[in-house]
Amino acid sequence: MSGPDLDSRIETYYVRVRGVVQGVGFRHHTVRKAHALGVRGWVANLDDGSVEAVMQGAANQVDLMLEWLRRGPPLARVTDYQIEERHVEKRYERFEQH
Template sequence: MIRSRVIVSGEVQGVFYRDTCRHEATAQGVRGWVRNLPDGNVEAVFEGNPAAVQRLVEWTRQGPPLAIVDQVLVWEEQPEGLTGFEIRATPWHG
């Protein structure tokens, strides 16, 4: 099992990016979460089989049909043993 964290920038909010990501992750059997960030980016964490996680990371480079992805940053992290895949709330920065 591996874990990847991604930050996706571009026109990625308001285009069903999070919901489509959840659908893609569930179809691949990948666990984790996705959320909008206050700066307009999207952050996601994927855990699971290395091949499936890599497919999800590659999917983030295009996203759903209405998205315009400018950049994807990827970090490898230690798996936490997440279960399921969820859409998380946007973190508040005040």
């Protein structure tokens, strides 16, 4: 479904995924997927073995990115997935790996 609101409203979400998500190319694949969808923000490994990311873009783009993160790349096994909408003024220019 699309429409003016879903295509133009900018949403920002914080995501944290746990499971087999480090050492499997999760960040690299996340950057590639974000670029393909036109999503901005960043992705990073955490010391506890999880991965965190901030996704920003039009609602439709962000929804597709969030759905992809539930599974991750082929070698990943996501066992826990938490998302939180963030209301921020900052606008990211691109998607980066930290």
